[in-house]
Amino acid sequence: MTREELLADIKKRFSDDIMEFFDRSPRRVYIEIKPSSIVKIATYIFKDLQARFNIASGVDSRTHMEILYHFTLEPLNLLISLRVKLDRKNPRIESIAPVFRAANWIEREMSELLGIDFIGHPNLKRLLLADEWPQGVYPLRADYEEWDKNAIRDRGV
């Protein structure tokens, strides 16, 4: 399958789920999809197209909470980024960690740093932050204000 055939096929196959299709450059494609379709499309790209899951990057764009899921298709030298925009007040999305284990850690990271809830994640505990870090403070959010560092020091950590 060539690059054009593949992209046309994805467009046709998921015509109801795709909100915006941005063919940025020969090696980069950004596809904005409905958050409810993430498991379906990610499974197709990872299992059927046999892409490699690079990583997901969570971004607080102030209006939305965005997640970009990056997949690489080595035979075509193409990097597909699936973009979902979540409600910033209550960011929730279905977890893709049950589909493939490569997504397990990054979802844990996004949940603690950006406060995104991944529904159905097998083990959504903290990955990077210390146990002493207060609940509900998300350091990668745009409106994060530095949390009182003395609080940690006073506890002798």
Place this chain on the structure above:
Amino acid sequence: MAKSVVPIGPFHPLQEEPEFFTLTVDGETVVDIDVNIGYNHRGIEKLSERKSFDQSTFVIERICGICSTSHPFAYTRAVEDIIQVKPPERAEYIRTIIAEGERIHSHLLWLGLAGHFLGYNTVYMWVWKLREEILDVMEILSGNRNSYAMFKPGGVRRDIKSEDIPGVIKKIDSIVPTLNRLKKAVLDDPVLHARLKGIGILTYEDAIDYSALGPTARASGVAKDVRKDDPYGAYDKVDWDMIVTKTGDVFEKVVVRVLETYESIKIMKHCLLNLPEGDIDLNIKDIPPGEGIGTAEAPRGETFHYVRSDGTNRPARHKVRAPTFMNLPTCKATVVGETVSDATIILASIDPCYCCTERTAVRDTRGKRLYAAKELIRLSQQKTAQIKRKMGLK
């Protein structure tokens, strides 16, 4: 039989990432493993948002002391992806030379440590002596033995002087005879075969499911290497081979790294001898709004950077993913079912700079100390000695 818990970690200054392993053992066999990271989370992604695009290059260079080239390499490629430019050809060659020098010294460092864990301290000393030569080469080329500060979006900061090149080539060539002896000693050694073959196997299916990267994946037959799949720098202008093996045990991971060192020497020499003339920098002034992705093959696998610009002089978001983030979870597939004395070398086989073993303690469920720090390495070395005795070597 009562299950015991073996905590390993978390801190050692030499480690790439401090990590804490909890091994649950049943007698000698590991039945479960849990990894805890984040002890040294420095918030570099957040820090990078407060620096200008040029300053960020130096911040992210300090993510790792050993792969201090691959992060700036991926980052500058991400920024260049936003602007949609390609750096001048001479800059591409210089970047490639620095990146391959780093790969050689990183692989040698790992090989030395692996030798130490197995009780081959001669290998350890030999290899680290070779590594010194490469670090000297890097000092001649960049002025630093580590953290080279050569990269900037749109090019490189420092040129390579043509009068330095003959001396550098001579130094690189000088390590090859010793490396040959080492290759023979390591790859033909019956003791190492008996010790490393068939342990810690990462199957092809697991490597795909975990999206493992670099030598860890290539040892399991996953033929993926950013340098081949998405040629950047000067990699498409050099004739070199990707090293792929089949079974994915610890021995093959050693093989992949040793043979890759030869390929890196080949690439580095070719680039030095065929360095094109021209500019080394595009002098980028403004970064337009947009987003870009940059990847680079670090010694441990693909490094991934995502940068978003909002038109100011600072990144609006900078996501960094180091290869160990994908490789470390594979220990669940490789360590479970093996013995405690093999756990050290299996965990080390993904190359997370596993110096934390020096801080290891083995405790049973009631907190009673079973083994002290050094004893776990001793256990691993004893097993090698036992195999030697069985073979009638000592």
